[in-house]
Amino acid sequence: MHYLITFCLGIFSLSLAATTALSANLCQGFGPQTPRDISDTTGSNPINFSRAPEPTQLNLCNIHTHTNAEHKGPGFTIFAGDGDHGGYQCNDSKRLTDAELVEPDHAAMAYHGVKPGDTIEVHWVYTSCQVTPGKGLGSCLTKACTNPELRVESQVFLVANNKSALNFMDYTYRGQLVAGLHQPKALPAGTGEPVVFAGSTTGTSFTQEICSPFQVTWSVRPQCAKLDINSLNEWAKSGNVFQEDHSHGVRQLVTAPELLAPIN
Structure with a gap:
């Protein structure tokens, strides 16, 4: 029994040391981070900020995509690996037909970094600044409006x-x-009640050790929808004002409770 207790205490000490090291490596003093598992409502980040208004009360400033979902949700739980090209895939990823997996002709592929069978997460970014939609997060700010209310509407798609x-x-x-505000034609519907929470910007520049300083209200739909890849290529060919012609990498899931806000 003495040896068992000593062994268990040793394991506990190692575990405590690992936890302490992890906590020491986390970025300090930042608000809640994104992406997250939207099925897990826990979080202990102490920094609060007001929820941004509904998208109809803000200006659309950017639309872009990430290959593989940055978030994890009920409809996208398949882990795709670590790193910039990891993230999560739609649960139905292996259920596409052979015809749905055929890649369009090379000449038709105007939107890069996505092929049939891939999962993408699309972000519609909104700002309280008076801006014109454009390229990147910089389009959501101005010199006169450096700390806007930001909101991201998110939908995960299975590309076919x-x-x-x-x-x-x-x-x-x-x-x-619409009422003087820049708006998309529509936002996706029928993929479940969006999960709304406080977070940050995402993207491959950030980790749990290097955090984003931006405060963002997120609205993430919990189920995947099937999207025609030909329409993505059409968007690129049409010369969208966002200058988007490829899908971006992902920020790995934020799991440390200290970096997450509770979901109410």
Whole structure:
């Protein structure tokens, strides 16, 4: 028994040391981070900020995609690996038909970094600044508006070569103004009640050790939808104002409770 207790105490000490080392490596003093598992509502980050208004009350400033979902959710739980090209895949990724997996002709591939069978997470980024939609996060800020309220509407798609699937052009921006605010044609519907929470910007520049300073209200739909890859290529060919012609990498899931806000 004495040896068992000594052994167990040794294991506990190693575990405590590992936890302490992990905590020491976490970025300090930052607000809640993103991406996260939207099925897990826990979090202990102490920094609070007001929820951004609904997207209809803000200006759309950017649309972009990430190959593989940055978030983990009920409809996208398949782990795709670590690193910039990891993330999560839709649960139905292995259920596409042979025809849906056929890649379009090379000449038709105007949008890069995505092929049939891939999962993508699309971000519609909104700001309280008076801006015109454009390239990158810089389009969401101005010299006179450096600390805007930011909101991201997110939808995860399973990409297929199927013209009967959803058409990305139905969700793009083509100069629409509604009540004086820039808006997309529409946002996806029918993929579950969005999970709304406080977080940050994402992307491959950030980790649990290197945190994003931006405060963002997130609205992430919990289920995947099937999207026609030909419509992504059409978006790139149409000369979108965001200058998006490829899908971006992912920031790995944030799991440390200290870096997450509780989801109410």
